[in-house]
Amino acid sequence: MRDAQPGTVYLKDYRQPDYLVDSTRLRFELEPNATLVQSRLKVRRNPAAGEGLPPLKLDGVNLELLSVAMDGAPLAAADFTCHDEGLSIPVDRAEFTLEICNRIDPEGNTSLEGLYLSNGMYCTQCEAEGFRKITYYPDRPDVLSKFTATIIAPRDYPILLSNGNEVERGEIDGDRHFVTWEDPFAKPAYLFALVAGRLEKVEDRFTTMSGREVVLQIFTEPKNIHKCAHAMASLKAAMRWDEEVYGREYDLDIFMIVAVDHFNMGAMENKGLNIFNSACVLASPETATDAAFQRIESIVAHEYFHNWSGNRVTCRDWFQLSLKEGFTVFRDAEFSADMNSRAVKRIEDVSMLRTAQFAEDAGPMSHPVRPDSYMEISNFYTLTVYEKGAEVVRMIHTLLGPEGFRRGSDLYFDRHDGSAATCEDFIAAMEDANGVELQQFRRWYSQAGTPILEISDDYDAKQQRYVLTVRQSCPPTPGQPEKQPFHIPLKMGLLGADGSALPLVAEGSSEGEINERVLEITEAEQSFTFENIAEQPLPSLLRGFSAPVKVRYDYTPAQLRLLMRADRDAFNRWDASQRLAFGAMAQLQRDFRAGIALQLSSELVEAYRSVLQQEGLDPALVAEMLTLPSAQTLAEEAETIDAEAIIAARKFAEHTLAEALYDELLATYRRLNHDKPYRPVADDIAERRLKNTALAYLCVTERKDALALAEAQFVAATNMTDSSAALAALVNRADDQCAEAALQSFYERWKEDDQVVDLWLGLQSSSPQRGTLGAVRALMLHPAFELTNPNRVRAVLGTFANRNFTQFHQPDGSGFHFLAAQVIALDKLNPQIAARLVTPLTRWKKYRTGPREAMHAALQSVMASGQLSADLYEVVSKSLKTD
Ligand code: 7MF
Numbered sequence: 061m062r063d064a065q066p067g068t069v070y071l072k073d074y075r076q077p078d079y080l081v082d083s084t085r086l087r088f089e090l091e092p093n094a095t096l097v098q099s100r101l102k103v104r105r106n107p108a109a110g111e112g113l114p115p116l117k118l119d120g121v122n123l124e125l126l127s128v129a130m131d132g133a134p135l136a137a138a139d140f141t142c143h144d145e146g147l148s149i150p151v152d153r154a155e156f157t158l159e160i161c162n163r164i165d166p167e168g169n170t171s172l173e174g175l176y177l178s179n180g181m182y183c184t185q186c187e188a189e190g191f192r193k194i195t196y197y198p199d200r201p202d203v204l205s206k207f208t209a210t211i212i213a214p215r216d217y218p219i220l221l222s223n224g225n226e227v228e229r230g231e232i233d234g235d236r237h238f239v240t241w242e243d244p245f246a247k248p249a250y251l252f253a254l255v256a257g258r259l260e261k262v263e264d265r266f267t268t269m270s271g272r273e274v275v276l277q278i279f280t281e282p283k284n285i286h287k288c289a290h291a292m293a294s295l296k297a298a299m300r301w302d303e304e305v306y307g308r309e310y311d312l313d314i315f316m317i318v319a320v321d322h323f324n325m326g327a328m329e330n331k332g333l334n335i336f337n338s339a340c341v342l343a344s345p346e347t348a349t350d351a352a353f354q355r356i357e358s359i360v361a362h363e364y365f366h367n368w369s370g371n372r373v374t375c376r377d378w379f380q381l382s383l384k385e386g387f388t389v390f391r392d393a394e395f396s397a398d399m400n401s402r403a404v405k406r407i408e409d410v411s412m413l414r415t416a417q418f419a420e421d422a423g424p425m426s427h428p429v430r431p432d433s434y435m436e437i438s439n440f441y442t443l444t445v446y447e448k449g450a451e452v453v454r455m456i457h458t459l460l461g462p463e464g465f466r467r468g469s470d471l472y473f474d475r476h477d478g479s480a481a482t483c484e485d486f487i488a489a490m491e492d493a494n495g496v497e498l499q500q501f502r503r504w505y506s507q508a509g510t511p512i513l514e515i516s517d518d519y520d521a522k523q524q525r526y527v528l529t530v531r532q533s534c535p536p537t538p539g540q541p542e543k544q545p546f547h548i549p550l551k552m553g554l555l556g557a558d559g560s561a562l563p564l565v566a567e568g569s570s571e572g573e574i575n576e577r578v579l580e581i582t583e584a585e586q587s588f589t590f591e592n593i594a595e596q597p598l599p600s601l602l603r604g605f606s607a608p609v610k611v612r613y614d615y616t617p618a619q620l621r622l623l624m625r626a627d628r629d630a631f632n633r634w635d636a637s638q639r640l641a642f643g644a645m646a647q648l649q650r651d652f653r654a655g656i657a658l659q660l661s662s663e664l665v666e667a668y669r670s671v672l673q674q675e676g677l678d679p680a681l682v683a684e685m686l687t688l689p690s691a692q693t694l695a696e697e698a699e700t701i702d703a704e705a706i707i708a709a710r711k712f713a714e715h716t717l718a719e720a721l722y723d724e725l726l727a728t729y730r731r732l733n734h735d736k737p738y739r740p741v742a743d744d745i746a747e748r749r750l751k752n753t754a755l756a757y758l759c760v761t762e763r764k765d766a767l768a769l770a771e772a773q774f775v776a777a778t779n780m781t782d783s784s785a786a787l788a789a790l791v792n793r794a795d796d797q798c799a800e801a802a803l804q805s806f807y808e809r810w811k812e813d814d815q816v817v818d819l820w821l822g823l824q825s826s827s828p829q830r831g832t833l834g835a836v837r838a839l840m841l842h843p844a845f846e847l848t849n850p851n852r853v854r855a856v857l858g859t860f861a862n863r864n865f866t867q868f869h870q871p872d873g874s875g876f877h878f879l880a881a882q883v884i885a886l887d888k889l890n891p892q893i894a895a896r897l898v899t900p901l902t903r904w905k906k907y908r909t910g911p912r913e914a915m916h917a918a919l920q921s922v923m924a925s926g927q928l929s930a931d932l933y934e935v936v937s938k939s940l941k942t943d
């Protein structure tokens with residue numbers, strides 16, 4: 061908590077560090093309420109930072125300072141200044157050793173930043189600015205130092221871990237022991253980690269491409285040790301993939317992963333000692349869904365990939381966060397695409413981007429991929445930095461091709477190995493390795509907002525000439541009223557009336573016959589001419605979502621059905637299904653407001669029927685094509701959000717489709733409801749996905765037969781995917797008693813398993829049935845619920861506010877006020893989680909009158925509740941601003 065309004069940090073104010081830290085020696089004596097931390101830093105004036113000897117500034121928050129000594133001489137309190145955010149120490153020599161001793165309270169630390177306790181296990185989270193909650197230090201990513209850490213603990217904490225290699229262990233007095241770890245790679249403090257507890261491990265080995273043997277270990281609480289196999293297999297696959305695709309091998313002799321129950325985020329890439337949220341590493345077929353298996357595979361890979369994109373080459377300052385995060389998300393997405401279905405992975409990522417990142421880009425916290433200011437950096441671990449940042453890297457990949465991109469990444473890693481780099485360095489390496497110029501492309505890093513492409517076309521049958529005209533624009537965002545044109549790769553092709561790919565010849569081109577091109581859009585308005593086009597073509601635009609933009613083109617329903625059936629780009633086949641559904645839902649929303657009886661477009665019904673009947677399609681793709689755009693997606697696309705109309709339209713469309721396609725859905729369900737032994741592999745996941753999509757539709761009808769299928773599946777299921785899908789179908793649709801009994805038996809069976817209990821909580825919070833808010837309030841009183849456990853908070857409150865559009869948007873505003881009250885309570889315990897949870901309320905300006913005022917009032921009640929954390933203050937104050 062703070063005393064005054066938090067200040068703003070600007071990118072333009074970046075200065076090199078005044079002092080460098082060549083080595084950092086840490087010594088911890090672990091005690092729940094009084095852990096002693098001693099540090100010994102070899103400090104040196106940074107020759108590049110200028111003349112003279114300015115005072116040494118160290119960051120420190122919530123620390124009890126015990127002593128400071130310079131070159132062995134203790135400093136008196138009058139020799140330096142100590143304030144809320146750190147120390148300032150006068151300096152009279154260019155090189156010195158600084159020794160600091162301080163005390164911290166891990167047990168009292170509910171922020172889960174710095175050193176804290178989770179189920180009796182000590183662990184750390186230092187990114188971005190958590191190390192300053194451990195000891196006084198220049199806590200900034202451009203200060204790289206070689207760390208040695210000694211951990212002293214009672215013997216009932218047998219496992220003591222830190223970064224790098226174990227170099228010494230031994231006993232201290234009768235009942236304590238110690239282990240010393242040395243990390244040979246210089247790193248910033250945010251990559252430091254410490255773990256101590258009563259843990260078990262599974263161990264494996266990996267031989268790198270140069271023949272070195274690496275020990276792989278995963279540590280968990282004993283009760284979870286049987287849930288590590290999938291993470292271990294994923295780790296080995298990721299290590300091999302990074303060698304094959306990027307030529308990067310692992311650099312230490314040991315790689316450790318630890319699973320922790322109380323964790324603010326998914327995981328953390330600390331050098332040689334990744335720390336994971338239990339939910340992102342532990343899985344068994346009986347307890348984890350297919351989605352969880354896939355999430356674990358990609359997060360294990362993500363954290364592993366950071367060893368190069370983040371650790372060997374780190375960030376100069378936190379404005380460069382996307383340098384490591386955008387690049388690493390791109391790397392993990394490509395890895396997952398190679399391990400599973402590429403098209404399905406792309407569809408999942410793009411759906412999320414379009415729904416949540418586009419909404420962020422249009423909201424009060426909108427910022428560029430490289431932000432230029434922040435109050436609290438934790439608030440900038442956003443979908444824009446991660447997901448849009450990954451799209452920006454993907455566009456470079458598209459523009460340069462795989463070989464060109466690899467030349468660029470090789471140069472980037474070679475040039476910047478062992479140092480702290482910028483987004484500019486990344487682009488420069490891509491340019492230099494390929495002899496290209498990406499000047500205009502850089503605007504993707506500095507301009508916020510989602511560009512819009514308005515596309516029109518003209519076919520001249522006599523000349524056999526086709527002209528595509530593209531106009532780009534980008535809406536204003538906070539602090540950026542006007543935008544310059546972006547450099548946009550637009551991948552496209554043309555279809556003939558029978559769905560065949562038409563050959564593309566660009567005006568004046570000497571290339572041979574091709575049927576797909578990447579058009580490079582650089583102007584506000586630009587035309588592209590294609591010659592020798594034998595018939596009126598149908599354009600397939602932005603294939604594979606080649607840029608994070610919105611494409612406006614007036615397709616007719618018949619054209620969309622042709623694309624759905626025949627486009628060679630699987631992503632665009634899905635995208636056509638979404639456009640078709642979107643048009644139908646927009647019509648329903650308008651009719652609802654006009655008081656006209658709702659009627660669903662028969663084009664949509666027949667398109668869905670064709671998809672169900674077409675043979676040889678990937679079942680996962682079929683499932684995606686049969687899934688209507690979510691309420692959240694419809695809300696993002698709307699000029700003004702009319703929650704009531706969206707809910708009514710979606711409910712009506714779902715019911716109509718379920719009734720009209722009942723027989724086809726039932727046939728699909730029956731065909732796929734075989735009992736193969738469970739394997740979390742792409743083909744089987746695809747079949748379960750389609751089967752459970754069909755089941756959910758069937759249950760929408762609330763017919764007895766359909767609900768009986770769900771009940772039977774619930775009873776018979778031997779894996780969590782099928783069991784939870786059946787339970788969800790019952791909870792979302794069935795009468796109270798039947799659902800209640802299933803929920804009870806499920807809880808009794810799984811109450812000892814934290815991951816399943818989270819799933820159980822989330823299922824109930826997401827039910828669109830009336831009375832869910834009451835159920836959510838009751839869940840918060842359930843013995844399984846803890847406000848200090850972010851996974852529980854996300855399962856109950858996060859799910860309710862973000863995934864239960866129907867009940868969260870109750871017209872009386874009860875959902876909004878409920879959320880505001882929880883945010884206020886959480887802010888006192890865990891500001892990062894509070895600031896994230898408040899997000900749905902920050903979009904109040906986009907809502908129709910009624911909900912708008914209710915949301916605004918809820919947000920104001922947060923602001924008026926007293927002293928807010930810097931995290932929550934930044935989000936709430938920026939969202940309340942009316943310009
Ligand atoms: C996959 O990025 C994609 C994103 C920071 C914490 C993990 O490795 C990380 C950490 C946040 C939000 C999302 C992710 C992470 C963090 C994440 C994890 C896996 N450096 Br905050």
Ligand code: ZN
Pocket residue numbers: 362366384385388
């Ligand atoms: Zn990351």
